[in-house]
Amino acid sequence: MSPRLKNGEPVKPSFHPQLVNDPFGDPALYVEFLFQKRAILFDLGDISALSPRKLLRLSHVFVSHAHMDHFYGFDYLLRVALGRARTIHLYGPEGFIDRVEHRLGGYTWNLVENYTEELVFVVHEWHGGEQMVQARFRCARQFAREPLPPVPVREGVLLQEPGIQVKAAVLDHKIPCLAFALEETAHVNVWKNRLDALGLPTGPWLQELKQAILRGEEDDFPIVVRWRDQAGENLRHFRLGDIKQQIVRIVPGLKIGYVVDARYCEENLYRLQKLLCGVDWLYIEAGFLQEAAEDAALKYHLTAWQAGDIARRVGAMKVVPFHFSARYQHQPQRLLKEVEESFGKSLTPKEAVFG
Numbered sequence: 041m042s043p044r045l046k047n048g049e050p051v052k053p054s055f056h057p058q059l060v061n062d063p064f065g066d067p068a069l070y071v072e073f074l075f076q077k078r079a080i081l082f083d084l085g086d087i088s089a090l091s092p093r094k095l096l097r098l099s100h101v102f103v104s105h106a107h108m109d110h111f112y113g114f115d116y117l118l119r120v121a122l123g124r125a126r127t128i129h130l131y132g133p134e135g136f137i138d139r140v141e142h143r144l145g146g147y148t149w150n151l152v153e154n155y156t157e158e159l160v161f162v163v164h165e166w167h168g169g170e171q172m173v174q175a176r177f178r179c180a181r182q183f184a185r186e187p188l189p190p191v192p193v194r195e196g197v198l199l200q201e202p203g204i205q206v207k208a209a210v211l212d213h214k215i216p217c218l219a220f221a222l223e224e225t226a227h228v229n230v231w232k233n234r235l236d237a238l239g240l241p242t243g244p245w246l247q248e249l250k251q252a253i254l255r256g257e258e259d260d261f262p263i264v265v266r267w268r269d270q271a272g273e274n275l276r277h278f279r280l281g282d283i284k285q286q287i288v289r290i291v292p293g294l295k296i297g298y299v300v301d302a303r304y305c306e307e308n309l310y311r312l313q314k315l316l317c318g319v320d321w322l323y324i325e326a327g328f329l330q331e332a333a334e335d336a337a338l339k340y341h342l343t344a345w346q347a348g349d350i351a352r353r354v355g356a357m358k359v360v361p362f363h364f365s366a367r368y369q370h371q372p373q374r375l376l377k378e379v380e381e382s383f384g385k386s387l388t389p390k391e392a393v394f395g
């Protein structure tokens with residue numbers, strides 16, 4: 041079945057998210073962009089199942105926090121990317137640049153200066169405020185830390201590109217832990233039959249039209265269509281508001297959420313509701329049964345019931361629970377059932393296991 045948005049509309053997202061491991065594996069969510077040889081990753085847990093080809097597509101990696109089960113995959117990524125001309129952007133919470141520096145400092149780098157292909161890590165650290173601290177680690181400099189000027193952050197948006205954005209929130213896991221939302225900008229679809237009916241050609245002007253709509257231009261913004269055919273040169277002028285109404289349909293983009301390792305408390309719930317408003321698919325840790333809620337709280341983790349409850353509160357269309365505690369290795373169904381109970385909807389077997 042093709043994915044659908046909350047309003048039931050089928051969607052052709054520009055990216056495809058997939059958990060790297062089964063729900064007991066150490067967390068990593070690989071998001072591949074269609075029609076681009078490019079991917080992003082949430083968390084660097086066990087990434088050994090990702091082929092070097094897939095790892096070398098990574099441009100941005102978002103790490104929730106540096107507990108070992110979310111970060112030890114960094115070494116594998118480093119091994120695969122070493123000697124390649126790649127710049128990989130890493131994002132993490134307070135203290136993250138130090139963590140990366142220490143990992144890189146664990147190896148001897150006396151022979152890498154003259155590699156012709158240079159691997160570079162640009163590491164961004166966000167504390168929840170209006171700027172991100174940055175540092176760079178270059179192979180040519182034996183991965184010594186080079187401070188970069190801080191960059192401004194508006195409303196938790198860590199990455200903004202044409203077509204997508206990644207937003208974060210700081211959660212309480214006894215240490216700061218980042219939750220993330222990856223969101224597409226709206227799709228502007230053109231009705232080809234209506235275009236034909238108006239006698240208008242396809243061409244670069246449609247791209248300009250789409251961009252004007254996404255920029256939020258006023259209705260009287262001028263749209264000029266120029267083309268040449270057998271009859272010669274053609275020129276038509278439109279008001280954006282008119283042409284938009286006649287040939288365009290706007291479909292909201294897909295939004296996915298990634299939440300791991302957080303305490304179930306008012307402050308975290310408030311921050312998650314703000315971050316995940318309008319989320320379509322939610323990947324969320326569901327490590328413990330509710331009967332072990334006290335234990336989960338002591339470890340600053342969510343139970344399965346709490347995960348489903350968060351998914352319901354934020355109005356997620358689909359929930360993919362993962363990061364299960366090994367103690368339930370032989371009874372994952374009990375965790376899934378609790379998520380379903382509080383979420384109020386059944387999970388399909390595929391969603392429940394691999395997303």
Ligand SMILES: [Zn+2]
Nearest residue numbers: 105107213301
């Ligand atoms: Zn943790």
